[in-house]
Amino acid sequence: xxxxxxxxxxxxxxxxxxAVAVVVAASCLAVASLLPEGNLLHASAFVVSLAGKYLSxxxxxxxxxxxxxxxxxLTLGHAAxxxxxxxxxxxxxxxxxxxxxVYGNADLPDFMIFLSWKSLPWxxxxxxxxxxxxxxxxxxxxxxxxxxxxxxxxxxxxxVYLSIITQALTYALMLAFFQNGLGxxxxxxxxxxxxxxxADLHAPHTRAVLLVVTGVLLAxxxxxxRFVVGGRFGNxxxxxxxAESRTRFLGYRPEQAxxxxxxFSAMIAGVGGAxxxxxxxxxxxxxxxxxxxxxxxxxxxxGGRGTLCGAVLGAILxxxxxxxxxxxxxxxxxxxxxxxxxxxxxxxxxxxxxxxRHARKPPPEEVTPEVADTQGDEA
Amino acid sequence: MHRVRTTCLLAALWLxxxxxxxxxxxxxxxxxxxxxxxxxxxxxxxxxxxxxDPQAGAALQALGERSLFAAPDGNVYIRHGENYVEARTGQxxxxxxxxxxxxxxxxxxxxxxxxxQAGRDLLASQPATRLxxxxxxxxxxxxxxxxxxxxxxxxxxxAAVRTRLTEVRAAxxxxxxxxxxxxxxxxxxVRALGGVGGAQARGILAGVAxxxxxxxxxxxxxxxxxxxxxxxxxxxxxAQNAFYGLSYGSVLLLAATGLAITFGVMxxxxxxxxxxxxxxxxxxxxxxxxxxxxxxxxEPVAILVAIPVAFGVCGALGIVIERGLIRFLYxxxxxxxxxxxxxxxxxxxAVRSIFGPTNIAVQTPGWLSGAVAVGGMDITLNRLAILxxxxxxxxxxxxxxxxxxxxxxxxxxxxxxRMAALMGIRTPRVDALAFGLGAGLAGLAGVAVSQIDNVSxxxxxxxxIDSFMVVVFGGVGNLWGTLAAALALGMGGKVxxxxxxxxxxxxxxxxxxxxxxxxxPRGMFPVRGRGVES
Numbered sequence: 001x002x003x004x005x006x007x008x009x010x011x012x013x014x015x016x017x018x019a020v021a022v023v024v025a026a027s028c029l030a031v032a033s034l035l036p037e038g039n040l041l042h043a044s045a046f047v048v049s050l051a052g053k054y055l056s057x058x059x060x061x062x063x064x065x066x067x068x069x070x071x072x073x074l075t076l077g078h079a080a081x082x083x084x085x086x087x088x089x090x091x092x093x094x095x096x097x098x099x100x101x102v103y104g105n106a107d108l109p110d111f112m113i114f115l116s117w118k119s120l121p122w123x124x125x126x127x128x129x130x131x132x133x134x135x136x137x138x139x140x141x142x143x144x145x146x147x148x149x150x151x152x153x154x155x156x157x158x159x160v161y162l163s164i165i166t167q168a169l170t171y172a173l174m175l176a177f178f179q180n181g182l183g184x185x186x187x188x189x190x191x192x193x194x195x196x197x198x199a200d201l202h203a204p205h206t207r208a209v210l211l212v213v214t215g216v217l218l219a220x221x222x223x224x225x226r227f228v229v230g231g232r233f234g235n236x237x238x239x240x241x242x243a244e245s246r247t248r249f250l251g252y253r254p255e256q257a258x259x260x261x262x263x264f265s266a267m268i269a270g271v272g273g274a275x276x277x278x279x280x281x282x283x284x285x286x287x288x289x290x291x292x293x294x295x296x297x298x299x300x301x302x303g304g305r306g307t308l309c310g311a312v313l314g315a316i317l318x319x320x321x322x323x324x325x326x327x328x329x330x331x332x333x334x335x336x337x338x339x340x341x342x343x344x345x346x347x348x349x350x351x352x353x354x355x356x357r358h359a360r361k362p363p364p365e366e367v368t369p370e371v372a373d374t375q376g377d378e379a
Numbered sequence: 380m381h382r383v384r385t386t387c388l389l390a391a392l393w394l395x396x397x398x399x400x401x402x403x404x405x406x407x408x409x410x411x412x413x414x415x416x417x418x419x420x421x422x423x424x425x426x427x428x429x430x431x432d433p434q435a436g437a438a439l440q441a442l443g444e445r446s447l448f449a450a451p452d453g454n455v456y457i458r459h460g461e462n463y464v465e466a467r468t469g470q471x472x473x474x475x476x477x478x479x480x481x482x483x484x485x486x487x488x489x490x491x492x493x494x495x496q497a498g499r500d501l502l503a504s505q506p507a508t509r510l511x512x513x514x515x516x517x518x519x520x521x522x523x524x525x526x527x528x529x530x531x532x533x534x535x536x537x538a539a540v541r542t543r544l545t546e547v548r549a550a551x552x553x554x555x556x557x558x559x560x561x562x563x564x565x566x567x568x569v570r571a572l573g574g575v576g577g578a579q580a581r582g583i584l585a586g587v588a589x590x591x592x593x594x595x596x597x598x599x600x601x602x603x604x605x606x607x608x609x610x611x612x613x614x615x616x617x618a619q620n621a622f623y624g625l626s627y628g629s630v631l632l633l634a635a636t637g638l639a640i641t642f643g644v645m646x647x648x649x650x651x652x653x654x655x656x657x658x659x660x661x662x663x664x665x666x667x668x669x670x671x672x673x674x675x676x677x678e679p680v681a682i683l684v685a686i687p688v689a690f691g692v693c694g695a696l697g698i699v700i701e702r703g704l705i706r707f708l709y710x711x712x713x714x715x716x717x718x719x720x721x722x723x724x725x726x727x728x729a730v731r732s733i734f735g736p737t738n739i740a741v742q743t744p745g746w747l748s749g750a751v752a753v754g755g756m757d758i759t760l761n762r763l764a765i766l767x768x769x770x771x772x773x774x775x776x777x778x779x780x781x782x783x784x785x786x787x788x789x790x791x792x793x794x795x796x797r798m799a800a801l802m803g804i805r806t807p808r809v810d811a812l813a814f815g816l817g818a819g820l821a822g823l824a825g826v827a828v829s830q831i832d833n834v835s836x837x838x839x840x841x842x843x844i845d846s847f848m849v850v851v852f853g854g855v856g857n858l859w860g861t862l863a864a865a866l867a868l869g870m871g872g873k874v875x876x877x878x879x880x881x882x883x884x885x886x887x888x889x890x891x892x893x894x895x896x897x898x899x900p901r902g903m904f905p906v907r908g909r910g911v912e913s
Contacts, residue, residue, distance in 0.1 A: 074713040151897040160648050160712050161900060164847045165893050171844050172889040265672050290844065294720050301717060334728035339723020345714040346707055 015226040019219035020311040025214025026055065028262035030208035045205035046206050050323065052279030055214045059272030060309065061299040062221055063265040067103035068297065069306030070229050071258050072241030073158075076293050077166030078269050080173050083287035085270025086277040087177075088140055091124060092133030093201075093277065097194050102117040104213045110192075111185045122131055138267040145266030146259070153255035153262070158244070167290045174288035189284025196278055207279070207312045214275045218312070221268050225308055228264060237261060239305075298337070301344045304351025313352060409438060409467045413449030413482055415494075421491040424754050425523055426494040438466040442482060443492050450476040501531035504542055518579065520550035540768040545576050553583050557592045565597050573604030577755070581608045613754030620873050626762040628869025629769035633827050634842045635778060635849035635861055637820030642856045643793045644813040647705065647715040651723035652846065653839025655697065655818045659689040659825020660834045661730060664741045679744040682826065689822035697818025701811045722840065731836040741829040761830045768827055777858060779816075789813050793855075846886065848892050854902025863903060868892070 032043040060082045067073040099106040103113045108120065126132040130260075152162060180186035199206045229237060235283060239247040240254040247254050275369050277283045296315070303314020318340070325333040348355065411423035424442075426434035441447040441457040447466065448456045448650070455466040456479065463472040493515060500512035516524055528551055532544045549568035557565065558833075569587060572580045581587075587593055588601040638652045649655075666685040669675050677684070700722065708715045743761055750759045780786035788809045791799040800806045825838075832838065845868070853864030868888055875884035899905070 074716070151894070155900050157900045158895055159690075160642075160646070160716065161851055161896060163647065163713065163716060164851050165896055167844065168848060168893055172886045172893075175886050175889075179882060216546045294717070297717060298721075331728075331732065334398075334724045338721040338723075338725035338728070341724070342704065342718050345718040345721075346704070349714070369868045 012226060012230065014307075014309050015222055017046035017051070018312060019222045020314065022055070022058075022222070023212075023215045023219045024325070026051070026211050028210045033204055033208050033211075034173050041268070045202075045207060048204075048211055049281075051281050052070060052207075052211050052214050053276060054319050055211070055369075056217050056272045056279065057273070057296070057299070057319055058312040059218050059221055060269050060296050061311040062225055063269035063272065064296050065300045065303075065305065065311035066229065066265040066268070067262055068300060069308075070234065070237040070241060071261050072244075073258065073262065074160075074163045074297065075166045076163045076297070077168075077170035078265070078294040078296055079290075080166075080170035080288055081145060081162065081266040081269035081278070082273035082292075082296075083173070083177075083285075084139045084141045084144065085273030085282065086283040086287060087190065087273075088136035089182055089274035089277045090193075090283040091127040091136070091184075092130055093193040093196060094190050095124075095128040096196065100194055101192070104197055107191075109185070111180075111188065112183070112236070115180060116182075121341070124183065128307055135273075136271050141266040141270035141273075142263050142356065145263045148343040149259045149262040151260045156240050157253070167293065170293055171290050174290075177285035177288060183220040185284075185294060185321065187284070189282060189286075190277075193278075193281055193286070201278065201281065208372060210275070210278050217271060217275065221271065225264075225268070228261065229308070233257070233260075295337070298341050298344065300351075302340060302348075302351055304353030305349075307351070307353040308352035310351050317352075382490030386836045408435075408439075410453050410610070412438065412442060412447065412466075413453070415453055417485070417487055418429055420488055422493045424488070424495060428498065434467060434469050437469070439492065439495060441466070442488070442497075444483070445481055445484060447482045448479045449482050452476060455482075463707060471720070488701030490519065493523055494524060498527040501527060501544075502534070506537040509535070509537070509540045510543055512860055513540060513547050517543070517547045517550055517643045520547070520554040520583065522551060523557040525551045525699055526554070540900075546571060550580070550583055552586075557594070557597070559834075562594050562597065565594070566600060569597055569604055570599045573600075573607060576608050576611050578612065581605055582700065594877060599611070612755065614816050618754070619756035620877065621870065622756060622758060622762075624870035624873035625866065626759075626766055626869070628866040629766045630824070630828060630831070630842075631845055631849050631869050632865035633765070633769045633772060633824035634821070634910065635846040636773065636858065637817035637824070638846050638907060639850045639853065639855065639858065639861045640789070640820065641817035642850055643857075644743075644789050645810050647708075648719070648847070648850075649814070649817065650716055650720040650822050650843070651700070651726060651839075652817070653841075653843035654723045654726040655693045655821030655839070656825040656828060656842060657730065657834075657836065657838040658696065658726070659822030660691050660741065660829035660838055661734060661825075662689040662692050662822065663826045663829045664739050667742055677747060678742075681742075682744055682747070682830070685826050687824060689826045690819040691822075693822025693825070694815040698811050698815035700818070701814035705814060706807060706810065718737060727836045727839070734836070736836060738833045738835045742833050743830055747830060752894055765827045765830065768823075772823055773858065773862060776820070780858070784810055785809070808909065850902075851890050852902055854904035857904040860902060 011232055029043055032041050033045070033048045035042045060078060063081070064078050065073055067078075093294075094109040097109070101110040101113075103110055105113055108117065112120070127136075138163060146164075152165065157165065175190075176182055176185060177184055182189065195201060196206065196210075201207075228234070236247070236252060236257050239250075239252070240257055244254050272282075273287075280341060295318075299315040299318045300311045301314070302318055303312065304310025321336070322333060325336055344351065348358075399813070408423040408426040411419045412427075414423070424439065427439055427830065437457060438447060438455065446458045448458055448463065450456060454476070456472055456476075457466050458464075463475055465472055485745060497512040497519075503509055507885040513531075516528060518600070525548070528548050532541065535541045535544055541782060549571035552561070552564055552568040553572065555561075565587075569584060572584055584601045586606045588598050588605055590598070593601070616886040634652075634656060637655070638649060641647060641649050641652075663682065663685040666688050667678070667681045670681040670684065695840050700719075703717060704718055704722065708718060742895050747761045747764055750757045751757075780790060788799070788804045789802055789812075791802070792806055792809050794812075796806060799809075824842075828834075828838065828842070832841075849861060849864045849868055852868065853860030853862075871891070872884050872888050875887055879887065896902070
């Protein structure tokens with residue numbers, strides 16, 4: 001019945017390898033981008049920002065994998081946490097522009113002057129400090145996830161119901177951020193950034209450093225995620241995923257375990273969003289679109305649910321595919337993405353990582369008999 | 380007899396106009412038509428309208444038709460084809476002067492001309508024309524028109540027109556500056572207008588109530604009339620909002636019933652449901668095109684033909700999807716969700732490739748367009764039709780579920796799949812048919828939506844989240860729940876809309892549903908039974 005092995009495939013070695021690979025790849029690309037233009041190995045600014053984007057998405061995928069792969073919560077709204085982290089960083093970058101904006105106001109961002117606002121709204125206070133922005137990047141998604149998760153898990157909303165209300169959450173946020181009155185630039189979002197910590201965002205050196213930072217943070221998140229799901233807590237999560245009622249009857253508190261991993265996952269997504277904004281240079285309400293969240297789920301499914309490494313791999317591969325497809329055959333990208341969804345769920349339930357493991361050694365015979373009707377837990 | 384009295388009246392008007400300061404002889408009125416000052420132009424129009432001179436009428440008509448020209452020497456000419464006629468005399472122009480310019484029309488001039496026309500129409504032979512003229516005068520309530528209105532009232536025989544004219548007279552009287560000797564007539568006018576009601580009467584009365592020059596008794600009466608009208612307007616506003624809410628709720632209901640059926644029976648959310656609606660709307664368009672090409676006489680009823688066709692096409696497509704995709708994912712509802720999402724992307728792109736990414740124009744037949752006014756609210760016919768259609772679909776679906784073998788089997792599978800299977804029900808067949816039924820219902824929703832919304836490949840996306848909300852809010856496996864949820868969400872949104880705006884209302888509804896689900900995780904009408912998890 002259950003396509004996922006009860007032994008969570010989360011070997012420490014694999015995760016360490018993946019973390020090292022990510023950091024090394026990011027560093028190599030960063031160095032290559034600093035080589036002189038004529039050099040054969042030179043990487044253009046476009047490639048660097050593209051790589052930064054992939055790695056930020058990989059953090060989102062990692063966050064989705066934590067909750068979907070290990071706690072069985074199919075989130076259709078994780079892009080909301082990603083975008084909130086992005087907006088938190090975007091606020092700081094907006095303030096860094098200072099008096100260099102079109103209207104030359106040192107305190108107010110351009111769009112506020114355009115709306116003839118007189119002063120900063122209270123939630124923009126302190127946004128000129130990088131430290132405060134960094135706190136907001138994890139605190140805002142964490143807080144929202146905490147409140148939402150506490151309400152949802154406490155009343156045992158699960159399965160498809162939970163998926164749909166996560167989607168409703170991100171949809172509601174998207175509508176709200178489209179409003180000019182909310183104070184986040186409405187339709188256009190936050191953009192036209194100039195500096196980060198005094199360094200020019202468009203300079204090759206800054207870009208290279210940002211790419212390396214993204215790689216390091218992704219690797220750190222991977223290791224942290226491995227730390228959270230390894231050991232007893234990870235076993236508890238997997239138990240909740242596979243048979244929540246039974247776990248509860250054994251005396252555990254599934255809602256607490258779920259809440260913890262849910263909040264942690266939202267924070268990782270928030271950091272991913274912050275890194276995304278610095279390298280892509282814009283954040284707008286479109287990032288909240290429900291379709292983005294669902295796309296991030298497919299990255300995890302392609303890479304392999306519940307494997308951590310698979311999520312990173314899936315995010316990078318699918319987004320590479322998207323870049324290539326939309327450049328060569330823009331008409332066919334949606335066909336490709338749609339087929340990816342269908343084929344992965346039908347033929348590759350364990351994703352690429354499952355394929356890899358299968359190739360290395362044939363799966364052991366199913367020894368754990370499935371006694372309970374898992375349908376009851378998932379429906 | 381009429382003619383004589385009219386002429387006398389118009390002569391009196393003309394005399395009055397002559398005596399107004401700043402406007403001398405009638406001859407100048409022609410020249411004033413070309414004046415750059417708007418006030419002078421409108422005054423000239425009033426003067427000419429009151430004039431018995433046939434040339435005046437011709438000049439005004441020419442002005443309305445933009446064939447009145449001004450020459451630099453101050454003369455005004457009417458153009459007939461290639462020739463020019465002097466407006467004042469009616470003589471053909473000896474030589475066409477240089478630098479002639481057409482006299483421009485703007486809204487104020489148009490309004491003045493319309494008033495003149497209405498004054499003339501008050502004496503027309505058709506009661507309908509007179510009524511329309513009275514309506515136009517009521518909207519303008521120009522004090523200058525009072526004599527014309529009084530005269531028309533004296534000769535009017537038709538009861539409906541008389542009533543309207545009395546109201547017009549009341550409005551016109553109140554439009555004049557208050558005079559101490561007119562207390563009784565003004566009081567009467569206030570009462571008459573208070574009985575008429577409506578935003579226009581309210582505006583006039585509020586002006587009277589706020590005016591310092593008015594007698595206290597009149598002001599008091601006007602004040603009361605205003606509050607009475609306000610109460611009426613508010614009541615009708617609520618009724619109008621309720622209708623909008625019902626109408627939106629019925630659209631939601633149509634979109635969500637199919638979803639509720641598949642979710643109830645199979646426990647899966649069909650993310651491609653919105654695309655089924657979109658295909659239903661495209662089928663409507665294709666049926667319209669086909670009927671136009673083959674039997675144009677049947678075009679008005681093409682939409683009725685489209686209903687069964689859309690149901691059949693979408694239903695068949697649904698069965699194909701279930702057999703070809705969903706059945707491989709039994710027991711894995713979350714994976715089904717992802718797979719159907721992938722399918723929705725493919726369907727969207729396929730429709731985009733075939734029909735293009737832009738909106739297509741689905742015709743609304745004549746018998747479905749327009750609106751009827753019920754008291755103070757407008758009922759648009761297409762929305763009313765959708766309301767009725769949604770009711771019929773829901774009723775039909777209830778009959779199917781209650782009184783057919785398929786309905787019995789579907790209800791059995793919804794309540795306890797295993798037990799149903801043990802009783803000999805072929806659950807895979809029920810699944811396939813239920814999915815087909817759900818998709819067919821989405822097709823019907825598509826037909827309905829094509830009448831009120833843009834039809835483009837993205838149509839499904841805009842309805843899917845709202846439909847989900849309806850399904851989870853209402854609870855699974857109970858059509859009454861779906862009905863209640865659809866109406867509650869539709870009404871709730873429209874009730875909140877006037878106070879906090881459309882988008883905020885939508886956000887508020889989403890948040891409220893999210894919070895509601897926390898209290899009642901299985902919706903308003905949960906299925907109870909042993910098959911359902913605790």
